[in-house]
Amino acid sequence: MSTVTQAGPAAPAGPAPLSERRPLGDRGFQVLALACGLLVLVILVLIAVSTTQQASSWFTTEGTKIFTSNWDPTTGNYGALTFIYGTAITAVIALVLAVPVSVGIALLLTEVVPYRWSRPIVYVVDLLAVVPSVVWGLWGILVFAPWVAHIYAHIGNVLNGVWVLGPLFGPPTSGASFFTAGIILAFMITPIVTSLSREVIATVPAIDKEGAYALGATRLEMIRGAVWPHSQGGVVGAVLLGLGRAMGETIAVALVIGSSPVITSHLFAPGYNMPAVIANEFGESFGLQRAALMGIGVLLFAFTIIINIIARGIVERSARRKRGA
Amino acid sequence: MAVVAEYQQPDLREPKGWRRTSNRIVTALMVLAFVLVIIPLGFVLFTVIAKGVSIISWSFLTSSIPPQVAPANVGGIGPAILGTIEIVALATVLAVPLGILGAIYLNEYGGKNWLAALIGFFSDVMTGVPSIIMGLFIFSIWVLHFGYSGLAGAFALGCLMLPVVIRSTYEMLRLVPDSLREGSYAVGATKARVTMTVVLPAAIGGIVSGALLAVARAAGETAPLLFTIATVTAANPNVFKGANTALPALIFTNASSPYAGAEQRGWGAALTLIVICFVLMIVARFVTARFARFSR
Numbered sequence A: 001m002s003t004v005t006q007a008g009p010a011a012p013a014g015p016a017p018l019s020e021r022r023p024l025g026d027r028g029f030q031v032l033a034l035a036c037g038l039l040v041l042v043i044l045v046l047i048a049v050s051t052t053q054q055a056s057s058w059f060t061t062e063g064t065k066i067f068t069s070n071w072d073p074t075t076g077n078y079g080a081l082t083f084i085y086g087t088a089i090t091a092v093i094a095l096v097l098a099v100p101v102s103v104g105i106a107l108l109l110t111e112v113v114p115y116r117w118s119r120p121i122v123y124v125v126d127l128l129a130v131v132p133s134v135v136w137g138l139w140g141i142l143v144f145a146p147w148v149a150h151i152y153a154h155i156g157n158v159l160n161g162v163w164v165l166g167p168l169f170g171p172p173t174s175g176a177s178f179f180t181a182g183i184i185l186a187f188m189i190t191p192i193v194t195s196l197s198r199e200v201i202a203t204v205p206a207i208d209k210e211g212a213y214a215l216g217a218t219r220l221e222m223i224r225g226a227v228w229p230h231s232q233g234g235v236v237g238a239v240l241l242g243l244g245r246a247m248g249e250t251i252a253v254a255l256v257i258g259s260s261p262v263i264t265s266h267l268f269a270p271g272y273n274m275p276a277v278i279a280n281e282f283g284e285s286f287g288l289q290r291a292a293l294m295g296i297g298v299l300l301f302a303f304t305i306i307i308n309i310i311a312r313g314i315v316e317r318s319a320r321r322k323r324g325a
Numbered sequence B: 001m002a003v004v005a006e007y008q009q010p011d012l013r014e015p016k017g018w019r020r021t022s023n024r025i026v027t028a029l030m031v032l033a034f035v036l037v038i039i040p041l042g043f044v045l046f047t048v049i050a051k052g053v054s055i056i057s058w059s060f061l062t063s064s065i066p067p068q069v070a071p072a073n074v075g076g077i078g079p080a081i082l083g084t085i086e087i088v089a090l091a092t093v094l095a096v097p098l099g100i101l102g103a104i105y106l107n108e109y110g111g112k113n114w115l116a117a118l119i120g121f122f123s124d125v126m127t128g129v130p131s132i133i134m135g136l137f138i139f140s141i142w143v144l145h146f147g148y149s150g151l152a153g154a155f156a157l158g159c160l161m162l163p164v165v166i167r168s169t170y171e172m173l174r175l176v177p178d179s180l181r182e183g184s185y186a187v188g189a190t191k192a193r194v195t196m197t198v199v200l201p202a203a204i205g206g207i208v209s210g211a212l213l214a215v216a217r218a219a220g221e222t223a224p225l226l227f228t229i230a231t232v233t234a235a236n237p238n239v240f241k242g243a244n245t246a247l248p249a250l251i252f253t254n255a256s257s258p259y260a261g262a263e264q265r266g267w268g269a270a271l272t273l274i275v276i277c278f279v280l281m282i283v284a285r286f287v288t289a290r291f292a293r294f295s296r
Helices: A024-067 A081-112 A115-130 A133-159 A165-169 A178-202 A206-214 A219-248 A251-256 A274-281 A287-323 B018-052 B058-062 B078-110 B114-126 B131-146 B150-175 B178-186 B191-219 B247-255 B260-291
Strands: none
Touching: A024 A287, A024 B078, A024 B114, A024 B131, A024 B150, A024 B191, A081 A115, A081 A178, A081 A219, A081 A274, A081 A287, A081 B018, A115 A178, A115 B018, A115 B260, A133 A165, A133 A178, A133 A251, A133 B018, A133 B247, A133 B260, A178 A219, A178 A251, A178 A287, A178 B018, A206 A219, A219 A274, A219 A287, A219 B018, A219 B131, A251 A274, A251 B247, A274 A287, A274 B131, A287 B114, A287 B131, B018 B260, B058 B078, B058 B260, B078 B114, B078 B150, B078 B191, B078 B247, B078 B260, B114 B150, B131 B150, B150 B191, B178 B191, B191 B260, B247 B260
C-alpha cells in the first residue's frame, strides 16, 4: 500500500495543467497523519506481543494446568480457572442488573420524555461514568458493603436450604462478595450501555413509529412492534460492549470482591476475578507468579478484544443499515 | 357504486383494560430505571462530600503524605495532587496531538479506503481494552527497562486516551462542511494547509471538549498507574525519573487501610479527585456550548 496517494479534491482540472508536484511539507504532513493512525494498530500488536512474551514462562511451565483451579503461590501452583470463573460471574451479575435499567432509560429518553428533558437525564447518567473507578471502590468497601452485608445475611437465612436458591444466595454471606462487585460494576457500565442503546434506538425511522401509533397501538405495542425489531441487533452490540467493560474493570472490583480464590455457587460469598488478582498481587510478585499474573492479563486482553470486535461489528452493521447503504 | 359505510367517529380515547395497564406499567418501569440510577449516584456523591469536606483545607491539599497510622488532622495529599497533575498533563501532551493527527488521517486522507476503515475499527476496539492491560503493557515494554517513573504512567494513560481522542476528533471533523475545504482548495492551498488553517479551527470547539473528556477519564484511572509509577508518599517534581504518586493510587492504598486517619484522608482525596473530574467535564460542556460551530 503506497503511503502517498494523490488526493482527489486537490487535483485541479484546467486547461493549463498546474504543478502536479505537492510541496514536501504537504506530503510530510500526510505521512505524519498516517503514522499517527497506524499507531493504534502498532500499540494493539505491541500489547499482545510484549505481554505474551512476559508471560511465556507461565504458559510453558504450567501448560494446560493454567486452566485448573489451584492458585497457591506458596506451593507454586498457578491455575487461573478460579479467576476466569469470578470474572464470568461478576460480569453476568452486572449485565443482569444493568441491561434492563439501561434499555429502560434509553427508551425513556427516546420515546417518552420531550427533547428538552432528555438533555438533563443524559447528563445525570453520564455523571455515573465520571465518578472514578477508585471512588466507587472506596465507597463500595467502606459504605456499601457493610450496608448490604445485613441484607445478604437476611436473604441468606431465609433461603438457606431452598432448592436452587439456597446454593445461590444462602450462607456464607459477606459484604465484600461476587454480588457486591456485580452491583458496583452495574453502576459503572450503565452509562455506556445506555448511551449506545439510545443511539441505536434513535435510528428507528419515525415513519415506522408513527405508523404503529396510527394503527392505534399503545406506546408499549409500538415499542414491541416498531422499535424493538429495528434496534434488537444494535442493543445486543451495546450489551456486549458493556460486558467487555465489566470484565476489564479493575480497581473498584479489587476493593469489593473479597479477594478469596475459590469457585463457589454462593453469590454472596467472597471471590476473586482476573483484573482484581493482577492489581492485588502484581506488586509483591516475582518469577513464575509474575509471569502467571501477566498471563492472566493476556487472557483478559484476548477475551475483551474478541468481545469488543464482535460488539463493534454488530454496532457498525446496524449503524450502516441506518444510513441506508 | 361501492357501498360507502356510514362514517363513524373513531374512538381516539386511550385503550381500556389490560392494554392501558400494561402500557402504564412499562412507562412506570422506565421512570423507575432512571430513579435506580439516581439513587446510587446521589448516595456516592453525598457520602464523598459529607465525609471529605470536613478534612479539606489548604494545608490538607498542600502538605506531604504522612504514614498511614497518622491521625486525620496530620499531613495531607499534596504530593498526590502534584503527581496527578504532572502525569495527566504529560499524558495529554502525548496523546492529544497524536490522536488529532490520527483522526485527520481517518477523515481527511483515508476517506473510505480499507486502511482507514481498519484503523477506525480498531481504534474503537481499543477504547474497550481494559485499563489494567495498558498498565501491564507499559510495565513490560518500559518499566522493565527504564524503571518506574511518572513518564511511564503518562504513557499508560496516553494509550487509554488515544482512541478516545481519535474517535471524538473524527466525529467533529466529519461535521465540517466540504464547501469550506473546497473554497480553500480553489484559492490554491495545499491539503496540509487547508487542514491546519481551515478544517481544524472550524472543529476546534468539539475537539477541545472531546480531549477534556478524555483527560477527565484518564485522571480517575488507577489500574494503569499501579504498575508504572510505583506509588510512593514523597513528592517527586521530576516526572521523567523515579517513582511517583497520584490521587487515585493514594485512594486505592488508603481504602484498604485499617487506620481511621488514612481512611479519612482517602475520603478527602476522593472528593478532590471527583471535583477535578467534574470541573473538567463541566468545562468540556461549556466549550461545546460556547465554541462548537457545527453540531449534530
